[in-house]
Amino acid sequence: MASSFRVWHFLLALFLLSSVACGQLTPTFYATSCPTLELVVRSTMTQALLAERRMGASLLRLFFHDCFVQGCDGSVLLDDVGSFIGEKTAAPNAGSVRGFEVIDQIKTNVEAKCPGVVSCADIVALAARDGTFLLGGPSWAVPLGRRDSTTASLTDANNDLPAPTLSLSGLVTAFGNKGLNARDLTALSGAHTIGFSQCQNFRDHIYNDTNVDAAFATLRRANCPVAPGSGDTNLAPLDVTTQLVFDNAYYGNLLSQRGLLHSDQELFNGGSQDALVQQYSNNPALFAADFVTAMIKMGNISPLTGSAGQIRANCRVVNS
Numbered sequence: 001m002a003s004s005f006r007v008w009h010f011l012l013a014l015f016l017l018s019s020v021a022c023g024q025l026t027p028t029f030y031a032t033s034c035p036t037l038e039l040v041v042r043s044t045m046t047q048a049l050l051a052e053r054r055m056g057a058s059l060l061r062l063f064f065h066d067c068f069v070q071g072c073d074g075s076v077l078l079d080d081v082g083s084f085i086g087e088k089t090a091a092p093n094a095g096s097v098r099g100f101e102v103i104d105q106i107k108t109n110v111e112a113k114c115p116g117v118v119s120c121a122d123i124v125a126l127a128a129r130d131g132t133f134l135l136g137g138p139s140w141a142v143p144l145g146r147r148d149s150t151t152a153s154l155t156d157a158n159n160d161l162p163a164p165t166l167s168l169s170g171l172v173t174a175f176g177n178k179g180l181n182a183r184d185l186t187a188l189s190g191a192h193t194i195g196f197s198q199c200q201n202f203r204d205h206i207y208n209d210t211n212v213d214a215a216f217a218t219l220r221r222a223n224c225p226v227a228p229g230s231g232d233t234n235l236a237p238l239d240v241t242t243q244l245v246f247d248n249a250y251y252g253n254l255l256s257q258r259g260l261l262h263s264d265q266e267l268f269n270g271g272s273q274d275a276l277v278q279q280y281s282n283n284p285a286l287f288a289a290d291f292v293t294a295m296i297k298m299g300n301i302s303p304l305t306g307s308a309g310q311i312r313a314n315c316r317v318v319n320s
């Protein structure tokens, strides 16, 4: 008995050591260095959502846009300064990705408790989880221990972030390039159960695609003029049913051809993801479980760990 206990102990120690040595992320990364981290993020996020409920959606998207470009390394947060060019002016980000002020506020509050310890990349990961949860979605233990990049890539942001004009096979390829499979794609797209899109990103779909419910097209055309250049930034909810609640209604919308983006409706258009969209629509628990699995997988894209990168003092600039 005592010897089997010793073996078990040894194996546990080996596992813990190897996960540190291999630079794997772990939810307990800041357990001793910043025990109040998650409370600070949760309370700052709660304040931010009280001021503007949409912010939960915006921060969920910010995490996606961070992870798909150079991995989850906070690169999306870097401002263009002097000769440094970041990702904020890339086509999918410019005038669209938002929530940087909330990340700044969380960072300020975290620095007050545990200076110089917590990365901006981990703050984005926690804010995405809290945004999801505070809008009614699932919660999960976020693996932590990412460090912040000293670089960003405008080119990668333009190339690696999927466009709303993509076909199903284009979407599968874009996610495949990041180590995510078609099931991850379909589960993660359920993030479009919250938040908004600008007219310029769905105009073509509601005027030119044939797989759109007629009444839905009429509804959305009312605030999205056909001529490019007019009403480009007018907003419509991505989920026509329950726009600011994180639920599985997004998939029901796809079943009735009421996906807002061309790329949304591609997931239910006679292709390989139809059956899964049906299942997520029927089974909210299955969607929640797959969404969490895929979020953790996305959060594992090429993190900087160990002594790579740095802990930025200000999320918008590389430490000098």
Ligand code: HEM
Pocket (backbone or CB within 6 Å): 054, 057, 058, 059, 060, 061, 064, 095, 096, 097, 098, 162, 163, 164, 165, 171, 185, 188, 189, 191, 192, 194, 195, 196, 197, 198, 199, 201, 238, 261, 263
């Ligand atoms: C599958 C490929 C995807 C495409 C083509 C896509 C495209 C878009 C577009 C065009 C918008 C509207 C942006 C605007 O008009 O300013 C948007 C919004 C949003 N996206 Fe995606 N997206 C995809 C996947 C994801 C993923 C994986 C997530 C997160 C897990 C996500 C979360 C969001 C959220 C929450 C919003 C609303 C943001 C807000 O209201 O501020 N998207 N997406």
